Amino acid sequence: MSFLKIRDLSVILRGTNHRLLRGVSLDVGATEVMGLVGESGAGKSMIGKAVLGILPRSAKIVSGSIELEGVDLLTLPPRQRRHMIGQKAALIPQDPLTALNPARRIGPQISDRLVDILGWVRARARARAEEILHDVHIPQPERVLRSYPHELSGGMRQRVLIASAFAAEPRLIVADEPTTALDVTVQKQILKLIFEMQARHGTALLFVTHDLGVVSKICQRLTVLYGGLVMEEAEVGAFFDTPTHPYSRALLAATPRHTDPTADLTPVPEAVIAEARRAVAEADQRWHA
Amino acid sequence: MLDGRSLVKRTAGLRLWLSAGWLTALVIGAVLAPWIAPQDPLMQDLFTSRLPPFWMDGAEPGYWLGTDSLGRDVLSRILYGGRVALIVALIAGTATALIGATLGLIAGYFRGWADLVISRLVDIWMAFPPVLFAILLIAVMGTGLTSVVIAIIVIDWTRFARVVRAEAMAQGAMDYVASAQVSGRGRMSTLLTEILPNVLSTITVLLTLEMGIAVIVEAILSFVNLSVSTDDPTWGGMIAEGRLSIHQAWWVLVFPLIALFLTVLSFSQLGEGLKDRFDPVLH
Numbered sequence: 001m002s003f004l005k006i007r008d009l010s011v012i013l014r015g016t017n018h019r020l021l022r023g024v025s026l027d028v029g030a031t032e033v034m035g036l037v038g039e040s041g042a043g044k045s046m047i048g049k050a051v052l053g054i055l056p057r058s059a060k061i062v063s064g065s066i067e068l069e070g071v072d073l074l075t076l077p078p079r080q081r082r083h084m085i086g087q088k089a090a091l092i093p094q095d096p097l098t099a100l101n102p103a104r105r106i107g108p109q110i111s112d113r114l115v116d117i118l119g120w121v122r123a124r125a126r127a128r129a130e131e132i133l134h135d136v137h138i139p140q141p142e143r144v145l146r147s148y149p150h151e152l153s154g155g156m157r158q159r160v161l162i163a164s165a166f167a168a169e170p171r172l173i174v175a176d177e178p179t180t181a182l183d184v185t186v187q188k189q190i191l192k193l194i195f196e197m198q199a200r201h202g203t204a205l206l207f208v209t210h211d212l213g214v215v216s217k218i219c220q221r222l223t224v225l226y227g228g229l230v231m232e233e234a235e236v237g238a239f240f241d242t243p244t245h246p247y248s249r250a251l252l253a254a255t256p257r258h259t260d261p262t263a264d265l266t267p268v269p270e271a272v273i274a275e276a277r278r279a280v281a282e283a284d285q286r287w288h289a
Numbered sequence: 290m291l292d293g294r295s296l297v298k299r300t301a302g303l304r305l306w307l308s309a310g311w312l313t314a315l316v317i318g319a320v321l322a323p324w325i326a327p328q329d330p331l332m333q334d335l336f337t338s339r340l341p342p343f344w345m346d347g348a349e350p351g352y353w354l355g356t357d358s359l360g361r362d363v364l365s366r367i368l369y370g371g372r373v374a375l376i377v378a379l380i381a382g383t384a385t386a387l388i389g390a391t392l393g394l395i396a397g398y399f400r401g402w403a404d405l406v407i408s409r410l411v412d413i414w415m416a417f418p419p420v421l422f423a424i425l426l427i428a429v430m431g432t433g434l435t436s437v438v439i440a441i442i443v444i445d446w447t448r449f450a451r452v453v454r455a456e457a458m459a460q461g462a463m464d465y466v467a468s469a470q471v472s473g474r475g476r477m478s479t480l481l482t483e484i485l486p487n488v489l490s491t492i493t494v495l496l497t498l499e500m501g502i503a504v505i506v507e508a509i510l511s512f513v514n515l516s517v518s519t520d521d522p523t524w525g526g527m528i529a530e531g532r533l534s535i536h537q538a539w540w541v542l543v544f545p546l547i548a549l550f551l552t553v554l555s556f557s558q559l560g561e562g563l564k565d566r567f568d569p570v571l572h
Contacts, residue, residue: 049467052467052471053470053471054467054470054471057400079475082470082473082474082475083473085471085473086471086472086473086474087473089471090471090472091467091468091471093464093467093468094464095464098463098464098465099463099464099465099467099468100465101463101465101483101486101487102487103486103487103489103490104482104483104486109465112469112472112474112482113472116472116473116474117472117473161468164468168472
């Protein structure tokens with residue numbers, strides 16, 4: 001049974017009837033790693049934000065359901081919804097520079113979550129924060145707990161954020177392009193760390209990325225988005241052997257390969273984009289009708 | 290090594306200490322005025338009128354900064370005038386900061402209706418010329434310390450509201466606010482624990498600036514005789530009186546002016562210095 005079940009989710013730009021997500025359906029199993037790929041603006045981050053209840057003010061959910069363990073979040077009153085999301089889900093954000101509060105020390109920023117979500121006392125939350133920092137291979141965790149974010153490097157901050165996401169043992173983690181803002185040399189370590197933690201805790205993971213190479217290595221399934229519309233959803237093995245959707249095939253052809261780094265990349269052909277656009281237009285027509 | 294950074298740091302430290310030093314001296318002088326003032330600030334004596342300050346010919350001991358045309362001691366009057374200036378700075382500055390910053394935080398973080406109402410109010414408010422507005426208010430409320438304080442709050446809360454609103458808005462868009470919301474934190478709690486600490490250094494700087502402005506506004510009001518009762522010495526009042534005898538006794542005008550200048554400058558420098566020293570983000 002899937003842990004996260006999204007059905008027919010549509011999000012519009014507030015004040016218009018322009019859809020940012022066009023009836024997205026998606027399942028993530030209880031310990032599954034689901035890759036969410038697409039070009040910029042395809043709506044991949046939007047899905048993660050909708051699940052976590054942190055859509056920007058300009059976006060509004062107009063239809064569909066988001067179920068966590070069979071409970072539809074969108075039908076819950078706001079307070080209960082926040083509580084439920086807090087207990088079951090967590091976010092590994094994109095930019096470690098803005099994801100930690102610059103005016104507060106690391107320690108309370110991690111332990112606050114535990115106090116908020118699990119109702120722990122401060123001392124216990126603090127001990128857990130130190131333990132979880134140790135788990136993400138941060139040397140001298142007690143020193144880091146006392147530091148301000150600006151005293152840590154970007155990679156270190158991302159480790160802190162990963163630790164913070166896993167600290168309260170959530171069942172689902174949304175990783176929103178967690179390595180995009182990092183130095184290339186650090187990216188690999190951070191990816192390894194995320195999947196090490198995921199495997200150890202058996203957490204469901206919704207991994208938002210535009211890097212098909214990463215998806216091929218770590219995800220079990222993936223969903224390809226274009227213009228807020230699901231193009232294809234497949235097992236990773238099958239997808240990379242025989243992608244069924246023309247857009248997916250084109251996307252794969254446009255991805256650099258480690259086996260032959262000098263090979264020319266094929267841009268996504270006009271015809272394929274035109275077809276994807278047509279699919280989007282058709283979906284809109286059905287929706288507006 | 291004296292690189293640019295440490296030079297900046299050093300001058301920042303110097304400016305913090307100089308401004309804090311002057312303000313501390315002023316506070317001590319004002320609090321202890323009844324005991325340390327060399328003369329009664331109200332005592333008139335035409336035999337000692339227009340005595341020059343101590344280094345000039347004709348000065349008399351005990352009248353260090355000279356006397357005005359009614360024979361009142363300038364130093365003693367500056368010390369007593371400092372009491373009014375500091376009380377106004379402290380009360381009006383703090384109250385203005387509290388009211389303005391609260392409205393700014395609400396508008397900037399909650400947005401929507403609250404923002405619409407507060408921002409429009411600020412726009413309308415800022416269209417009034419502040420000093421005329423203050424004079425008008427006092428004309429309606431009557432003179433006195435309370436009226437001065439209220440006038441300053443009423444004309445200056447917009448300064449805080451505008452700046453704090455913009456800051457709160459910028460902070461509200463940061464990922465750490467989203468993270469706090471994911472962990473089930475309520476909006477009010479997020480505002481207080483996540484946003485406020487990041488806006489605090491701005492509020493501190495504005496607060497000290499505001500204290501300086503409050504001192505100036507009080508001086509302006511007492512210059513036009515709309516502050517506290519005319520019996521109590523005030524810097525603005527002294528400047529107004531000194532203006533009349535500037536050619537015969539410049540010191541009656543110049544010394545309160547220097548006190549005013551140094552105090553306002555110190556307040557603004559204190560804010561900057563405190564920010565440089567204590568803001569974790571800048572380090």
